[in-house]
Amino acid sequence: VKLPYIYIYIYIYIYIYIYIYIYIYIYIYIIVSSRWAESKHKSDYGQWKLSAGKFYGDAELDKGLQTSQDARFYAMSSRFEPFSNEGKDLVIQFTVKHEQKIDCGGGYVKVFPADLDQAEMHGDSQYYVMFGPDICGYSTKKVHVIFNYKGQNHLIKKEIRCKDDEHTHLYTLILHPDQTYEVKINNEKVESGSLEEDWDFLPPKKIKDPEAKKPEDWDDRAKIDDPEDTKPEDWDKPENIPDPDAKKPDDWDEDMDGEWEPPMIPNPEYKGEWKPKQIDNPNYKGAWVHPEIDNPEHTPDDSIYKYDNIGVIGLDLWQVKSGTIFDNFLISDDVKEAEEFGKETWGATKVTSFSIYFAHLCSFVLASEVAKLYLI
Template structure:
């Protein structure tokens, strides 16, 4: 009996520990990625990708990823894996993004395609299953896209999920569960969750307003009304502006030339504005009328909105004004814990050293700028001093010799003791 229980327990552990990893890419084999990723030929001027860990990183090798390298370009690259269906399973999509170029406008998202996609012809109109990840453009757009295709139509999430907009690496995770719920995580922390039916317009609403119902004619929904006993005071009406009593016609005013003189207008201190009667509670107020609802005859429950039957390709199909984004650590699995563990082992292990390196670089750049500014200021001061020296007139030093008369005068002077 104990042996059977132990066997059952071990079997349960094995089942729990098992996780299907459908796709994983970390770019750890140098140029090997080129054999696994396909560039679309739909356009001839797609932007080029390069493998790099960027200007700052936590680990020079582990942080290598694919980076966009040309400004103002569309990018179209994809990788294939063994196709699968997520029916009855959790689907987890995860990857890291680093906008080290301080992105101004561009996508940082991925698309999940059906396996029958022609990768060499992938483009912006190619039908996908899921689009997920950050998108930034100016100050107004800084969101995480979560778009699902349902019955041939793309449906955007109705919630606004803010993405990270700094220059560091961040990990984005989408969890799609067979109970038709979802979760979005950034840096292994939940930022949004809910149900597919409530947060997307996949289905018609369950209830609609009763087309036969109408608000009764005697329904008064005014909470406040004018006091019928309130009257406007007799001295209320005063002009908004009056002639300035201190204004005087200039002495040189010529009515033939300047026209009739009129004093300037100033705000009237006695002006009280438009009179309105005071408000009182409406004794006939019945509250806000709520339109009755009925079951929507067009609504049909659907429990497979989450399901995609032929998942087989991950694509990077995006536009960037300023290039420099690095994509790395792709993972598609059916296990949430596996994804969290992978995020901790990759992004979690290098985020600290990456920030430290970036901070050191910024400090060095700051010091360099200060030295350059100081050097420039010193040079400017030296130039100013040289210009001042050049502007000062040269003073010639000389001694005037006495005239002959002065010399003779000195010789003819009679000493005091001879007088």
């Protein structure tokens, strides 16, 4: 008698669950669509979708923008209230998840000036900052940190290795008004330093003195030939000699074959070219160092870090194998806030996500072993 009521409750529960899921999905889709604009510069840009991926810590919290088509360029951006970072820290932070075992593709963001035409955003659109991981094969697995200074893009001179596994990772760039920077991965500092030292924004402070020349009598030879050393009288021996064991063939006809000559073999007494032994040079003055002078073209600039009209964050990249998920974008002037936001988002679900990934991997391995046994 009670069985039909149980079915009714089950149907109601399933209906409510589906309704809530669809409502949340539509709500998130509307929010994302209203905040993010896809570029129309090219007609064949790859399509984005909203997904938490194959494995995740939280089905809703881990939803992000996912590339969905292989071998495509992607271009999408989001606008916000313009601001200047003058006199303040600038923090750029986001998460990247390459769950597709990426072989070649970008995982970075670009921060643009507010006057960017989002509908025409493309690879040559001028940006302020480009930051994030880039992977291609075994040779390229690095974190890009590129700043625009006076219309020119400048790449960091250091090599920062990025994460190349299938998990979600938190990338943070901090730009300080004292012209220093920090790069963090998963809330841990992996690089830091000075803008002026780690990028070629300015001409060098010092240059070689164009008027200075090495003196003609400057002797920079650490070793010289020993003038007392002489070559032994029996040193010169030919490199090859006739084979003493060779004999002229019985059928050799000198009228037809010419004069017979024995084949040559290496001379066991050959010692090679004679060279006198080396001794310390008594006149050695060391390596001559070209004197340097102040570079007249170097002008200090304490505003390299400053961008006056920050207003758009964008994803402008190429991927051979799609599936990357971008999420938890944050641009702030509060370093502590960024760290806490990272803990509340990436940090809150990373352990669960890893556990689900591990279970997924184990089930895949188990299925593979069962398949092998079945085939055997």
